[in-house]
Amino acid sequence: MKSRSQLLAILGMGLLLIGIAGCWDDExxxxxxxxxxxxxxxxxxxxxxxxxxxxxxxxxxxxxxxxxxxxxxxxxxxxxxxxxxxxxxxxxxxxxxxxxxxxxxxxxxxxxxxxxxxxxxxxxxxxxxxxxxxxxxxxxxxxxxxxxxxxxxxxxxxxxxxxxxxxxxxxxxxxxxxxxxxxxxxxTPDMSPAIPYAGFDKIAQLAVYRSVGSPVIFSRTETLGWAYLMGKVKKESLSIISPVGTVTLGRIHGTVHSRVEAVNQHLQAFVQIHLTSDVAQWESSAAMTNNTLSRIQTLAEHRVLLECIAAINKANMTHTDPFGYGRRLSFEQDGPPSMAQVHWEQIDAQVSVTMQIRTSGGNV
Amino acid sequence: MVTVSVVAGGVYLWPQYVVKAEGTNGVWALLTTTGLALGVMTLQVLWVKMTKKTPYALMVRDTLGVVGLWVVMPVTGLFCLIIDGILLFLFGAMLHVFFYPMTPEIVMIGTIDVAAVWIGIRTLSTVARSIQFWFPIIMVSLAMILLFSSRDIRFLSSIVPTPTLVVPQWLRASLGTWFLYANGAVVASLAPHVRWPGRARPLLWTGLAIGFQGSILLILFAITLATLGAPAVAQLQWPMIYVFSLVSVRTFFFKGIGMFVLITWASALVLYLAVHLFCFSWNIQAMVDASFRARRWIVVAAGAVVFGIAVLIPSSIKAEQLLFGLMNPVDLSWSLGVLMLSVMVAWIRRRRSKSQ
Structure with missing residues (x-):
């Protein structure tokens, strides 16, 4: 009796194993x-x-x-x-x-x-x-x-x-x-999908999909602005022609804090971008003083700001929102997205950029 | 331990239905049902205390008489088996969609069912021990996958419920979550048999168990919503599985680590079924006063019924209709009704016997 139940058990286990293996899909x-x-x-x-x-x-x-x-x-x-x-x-x-x-x-x-x-x-x-x-x-x-x-x-x-x-x-x-x-x-409503757009062997642009029709291609500058606004910049570089000569900043990266609000049926975005960079190239004839550094810093912040504004302008011109601001607003405000109330034509953005430039290098 | 691990049954369906019915506000439905489950379990434990009988079938006989027993037991047992069958079918369908598109579903359903029957025919201590073994593994793997998938979170703001609460939606979604807690009489049957460390505190422990399950469901709800957002979750049939399948640790040797974890969850379903089958057969045994050997055949028969139900369901849409549209409300009202009636009867009787 005992051996028979053991035999049954072994048989059952064998069948289980065969079943679990899912042989039909095993190729x-x-x-x-x-x-x-x-x-x-x-x-x-x-x-x-x-x-x-x-x-x-x-x-x-x-x-x-x-x-x-x-x-x-x-x-x-x-x-x-x-x-x-x-x-x-x-x-x-x-x-x-x-x-x-x-x-x-x-x-x-x-x-x-x-x-x-x-x-x-x-x-x-x-x-x-x-x-x-x-x-x-x-x-x-x-x-x-x-x-x-x-x-x-x-x-x-x-x-x-x-x-x-x-x-x-x-x-x-x-x-x-x-x-x-x-x-x-x-x-998800209230968002324009942004997908990287590739050239032959490099990826530096974005394809942004409107609600209908073919995608809008963001230029290199606009894509860069988008990346700054979204906090996706990891090691960008920037060359500035300044009174002290050409200065290049490298390893630009940073954090972004943003907030969206609906003000009178308008979408208002407040974005603070904090960047850090290293001085990669500096004219050897010019002295590196606090004064010149802060001028370079202002110029660099300005450049980044312009790129961000270019991205927002492009989005406004093409009625797209690749930043997801609208989606955030509808998530935060209106509960079930199908009931979203706020409709906007334009994104009003207040962007502030601060850049901290680190000067430590081989030959200061 | 036993009470805690009754949980894993329908978790993988979570939380599509709730989000579909109520969007972000589904969290209220979850809290409601958890509260409801706490209430039900408290009543059950009180009932156990009053009758001092075990298992459930004897409790029912003690309170409602033999006629009551023959009305209550078959219906409760049948509901339990039907829900189990639907859950088993849906699990098989999920495996079919994500892992084994070429394998017939009947094989997967059958395998899980046979394994559950196998564990179910053992004695109570064996069942409890195998749960004790698997439970930490399942929990650790769950914690691991939650950790990994937290990387994919996209919209944290979508977890926050909205200030407006639409009552019909809320009620519908609450009904839709009941199946996660529908244990039939499992807790009532098992609670008296747990070996307590120190003083017996069944009320505290069942409360903790329900709270634990509720918090796990809450975490899963939050992570699914935060990753995909409510509109996308409502479109997916298995949102949680989808979120887990996105976990890919490319530096490891295999990509789909989430998939691996999901397979271990099959064991959770097996245990869930095993506990249910065990309790079912135990109660039937007590009802008809059958021998220990006969209980095995009851398990086998119950397993066959569950298998039959799972095989007979034609599609997952039908299964979900059956579960959310029919079984959830019916089972909820039935178990609440029976429970309240019996506790009342038991209470009145006890007072009378005291006053005499």
Missing amino acids: PDTLRANALILMVSHKAGEKSWNWRFYFPNPTVTVSSLSQIKPEEEFYTTSVQAPSLEQAYTQVQQHLARDLYLGQLEVVIVSDTLTTKDLASFLNAYNREGTLPKTAYILVASSPLSKMAVVTPQVSIPAVYWEKYFDCKDCQPELLAHPIWKAWDDIV
Whole structure:
């Protein structure tokens, strides 16, 4: 009797183990096509979208890494399909491996996508439980295929953009934006989603989505102003032409305190930016006195202030709010966001910038 | 320990429904239900004290007579099993969405159910011991993941409830949170059996347990809302799981550390089910005066019923309708009604016997 129940127990345990393993989903990596980059483009008015998947070359092993040609590191599949799910099906028809997107690292969307397009894509992406929501999103101009950067800086299966965004010390301004934040911004009212806009091999601009239509691209200055206002500046530098010659300040970083209020149906933002910087370059002929330093400091603060104002002006001109001030107001004031009462046309901002310049250096 | 760990049941559904019904003000609903649960548990413990009987079934017989027993017990037990079945199904659906898209849900549901039955057929001390083992692990992993996900917080201001309170919304959301506390008769059955350190203080300890669960729910509510904001939370089916899946520590060897923690939560569900099955069978055993061996078969049968309910539910939308629309209000009013009636009867009877 005892041995029979023991046998049953062992049998039961075996069945449990098999069940827990979830064999149905267990597929060896070599049988999978792990997409690392997804590129999405869509032209306004057209029904089908262009989807491009990048896969690392599966034949690469550690030993063959040096022999492989750069253009062979990735293979790509591109399809025309009206939706993300249809794109899977069509891509799967091209592949001899099981298409798997659980390792996706970067999603690049074209700047031709309108806000509505982006919202529908992000919603579809977000519905899928197995897709990683921590993948980075960035916007680029067509043709997107140039964005699959192959550089000696990273070796496959790493992806350049993913490595760049992961590295907090690499970015002068922290522009990295995971896909869940983009989705969150789109779903949350009173906010214009701001997604980094990439040139061929650098990220220094922003794409800001209006409530309808295609995105507004912020220029370099405006993006910098946005980064200062949002406290995202980590190691910026600044050159000032002053009476004592050209002075460069490096490692600019700092903290931001901001407050938003609704004054007579107007959105009023009060922002205090405290920055710290090092003197990186100083004309050797000029003496470094308190007097000259404070002049440099005023000039630098002024420059940062102008950049901030440029960003706010651009936002006001295009009726966008990439700073999230409106959202903050509706969260703080009106409770359920659907009941938000305050509508504003303009952001009135009072920005104050203080910069502390540290002078310690090798040859003072 | 036993009372504390009855909690983990439906936590993973939290807090979408509340936020959908009431937005940021969901916190009031949570506090209301926690208060309600405290009240219910206090009454139950008082009832235990008055009747000095255990388990629940004998308490009921003592107070309401044999007829009362045969009315109350099957209904209470059935409600308990139905809620368990729905929660099990939803957990399986969650696993299916996030982890095992290709595995049939029936396998996951079955596995968890079998494991729960397995623990449930053991003796009380074995059940308690396995909970004692798992409980710290679950709590530590929860603390860890909360720590990591606090990095993702975006809008702290969205936690603060608004000054206006809409009463119908508040009531609806309060009803929607009841399932988190719907223990049936578990606490009443187990409370007399806890080995107290020092003087027995069941009232204090159940109060602490409820408070502990309430505070964990509050923390989860706050972190989910602060990370995503109310509009986004209302759109997600599993907001908390979503928030945890965002935790990725890239310097570690694997990215989805949050996912790992969620898997250990499966054990929490197993324990929750096991405790429920155990209490259910214990009460039935006491009701029909069955032998110890027969209790095992009651557990197996109850497990089969839970499995059957979980398998029969066609979709997660249906399951949530069933849970929030039907089972929550029905179970709440039933358990409140029975409890108040019995405590009253027991109290009156005790006074009479004293005065005689």
